[in-house]
């Protein structure tokens with residue numbers, strides 16, 4: 299049974315939807331668990347006006363009954379509360395709002411909306427490439443789907459994957475290491491639980507209070523200048539069994555699968571596993587994690603980031619992802635109008651200054667999904683009971699070695 303999902307929906311359309319297939323029967327799910335993850339993604343210092351409008355919640359349309367999965371496809375929907383302000387513009391069978399010449403100001407939110415037709419491509423966004431590729435004159439037809447609004451659904455799916463993994467004691471946690479040039483320079487020497495508590499307590503999902511303060515100052519400075527910021531986040535796991543993923547085929551290698559999952563998040567431009575780029579600089583003796591045995595195999599270092607030969611080696615997985623600065627700048631960059639071909643500097647209605655904390659929550663979700671999928675490939679069954687039996691059998695087998 300293959301776990302898979304697709305998302306659909308535009309950023310200012312009515313809703314974002316998914317069909318998630320391959321979740322086994324009898325997995326206990328709570329709506330609160332999904333909604334808590336959605337709220338975590340909405341937070342973070344540096345987010346723009348849109349997050350004040352949205353209160354993301356998952357509407358379950360199929361696949362769960364009485365708090366337990368049925369084994370059938372799970373359909374989820376997240377409403378876009380901002381849609382009421384875009385109803386005419388986004389109407390599937392309307393005139394796309396082209397008759398609406400003036401700015402629309404809705405009393406409820408006091409959000410100003412620009413003219414319906416967008417012809418000014420933003421450097422760094424999908425605007426230009428998408429409009430040329432899909433032959434659209436209105437950039438809105440591209441930006442609506444390119445938008446990271448879609449990541450709300452990836453987090454909802456990830457919440458279900460996390461719940462599944464928790465049944466086997468597996469946890470996934472993300473935290474922010476860097477915003478712009480402000481980086482956490484202390485060595486991280488803490489258990490996953492402590493890391494979760496500390497990052498949860500920070501508006502930037504950074505485990506260190508002093509660094510968080512510096513990051514906030516940097517974001518304020520950047521906002522003042524009308525600019526934007528990126529950064530780096532890290533994802534860690536705990537309690538993974540040895541042997542998820544495989545060395546035998548390129549598309550079964552777990553490091554390849556996890557890095558693709560992270561790379562697929564909007565604005566992520568670099569991903570590292572374990573030492574990552576640093577491994578290219580060091581001598582082998584300073585990279586490879588020596589193997590020891592005391593009732594079980596273990597390591598005293600984890601430079602590999604928990605993966606060797608495309609398989610988990612029993613150590614925690616450690617991944618890092620770099621996010622570029624948000625493309626929409628209040629102090630805009632030069633670009634060329636699609637229609638007039640004239641140079642312009644666009645004005646901006648609203649945007650995030652940075653969204654690294656939100657991206658770290660999305661990172662957790664996509665990693666959790668990929669891990670749950672790989673786990674099911676190895677221990678798969680149609681019910682949780684069947685999978686647990688398979689898992690225990692494997693653990694006993696590994697223990698005997």
Ligand SMILES: Cc1cc2nc3c(=O)[nH]c(=O)nc-3n(C[C@H](O)[C@H](O)[C@H](O)COP(=O)(O)O)c2cc1C
Nearest residue numbers: 423424444445446564565625626649650653656657
């Ligand atoms: C959580 C999150 C929030 C984002 N918010 C914005 C935003 O407010 N404005 C913007 O221009 N881009 C934002 N982005 C980034 C764009 O979606 C992204 O740069 C764009 O889709 C182009 O894709 P690429 O950067 O992967 O090439 C955000 C990304 C994430 C992950």
Ligand SMILES: C=C(O[C@@H]1CC(C(=O)O)=C[C@@H](OP(=O)(O)O)[C@H]1O)C(=O)O
Nearest residue numbers: 348349444445446447450564648649650
């Ligand atoms: C809506 C979300 O993020 C959006 C991602 C985004 C982009 O271009 O990626 C642009 C902004 O949208 P808007 O133009 O409506 O303010 C962000 O707010 C979200 O994270 O839920």
